[in-house]
Amino acid sequence: MKDAPIVWADDAQTGAARHISEVEIGLACHCVCTGYHATMEAVNPKNPNPKHRPYFRHDKAPILEDCARQAILKATIKTLMESTEIELPELLIKGKAVAQDGMPFEAEVTEQPQRMKIQNIEQVDVADVILTMEHGRQIYTRLIANAKWQTEGPKQTQHAEFTIDISDESLWDIDPQKLRQQITLAPRMKRWCSHWHEDDLR
Numbered sequence: 001m002k003d004a005p006i007v008w009a010d011d012a013q014t015g016a017a018r019h020i021s022e023v024e025i026g027l028a029c030h031c032v033c034t035g036y037h038a039t040m041e042a043v044n045p046k047n048p049n050p051k052h053r054p055y056f057r058h059d060k061a062p063i064l065e066d067c068a069r070q071a072i073l074k075a076t077i078k079t080l081m082e083s084t085e086i087e088l089p090e091l092l093i094k095g096k097a098v099a100q101d102g103m104p105f106e107a108e109v110t111e112q113p114q115r116m117k118i119q120n121i122e123q124v125d126v127a128d129v130i131l132t133m134e135h136g137r138q139i140y141t142r143l144i145a146n147a148k149w150q151t152e153g154p155k156q157t158q159h160a161e162f163t164i165d166i167s168d169e170s171l172w173d174i175d176p177q178k179l180r181q182q183i184t185l186a187p188r189m190k191r192w193c194s195h196w197h198e199d200d201l202r
Contacts, residue, residue, distance in 0.1 A: 035070030089190035154193035
């Protein structure tokens with residue numbers, strides 16, 4: 001984890017997430033670590049032919065294990081807050097059923113993935129947001145930056161809920177456009193915890 005590259009940091013003045021491609025070199029980036037607020041130094045930003053991939057490092061303090069994870073959480077929240085649509089994942093419901101002749105069998109029904117417009121986004125905390133979709137329904141959305149955070153059940157009962165798994169470190173140093181595509185459109189990263197049609201499907 002300590003070797004995961006850090007390509008996101010916080011603007012020292014505004015607190016906004018900044019990608020390494022958006023800042024000036026060295027301490028002129030004017031950024032701090034998302035997790036521990038240490039002054040950051042930008043290495044190789046805007047270099048068209050770098051020998052090493054651009055990244056942030058602490059100016060003086062050591063890089064800690066959780067720095068990259070906190071940075072990708074902040075970046076993903078920023079990405080979601082700027083998004084106008086999202087691909088909702090497939091919902092698969094399995095269960096036991098009984099045929100007309102009385103024989104039991106395994107049954108399943110699927111709610112297909114669906115791309116929907118986002119009307120509003122409300123940040124709940126560092127890893128959770130509430131999405132209000134075009135039809136007015138709300139979805140509690142949890143970001144999973146550590147596989148240990150995965151739980152089987154929903155975190156709350158007021159809204160439908162799904163998770164977006166960003167625990168794969170290969171996502172942590174991609175550029176903002178690719179991150180947006182992965183977060184908003186890639187269905188494999190999302191998993192429903194509860195769904196507004198779940199009872200009807202069952």
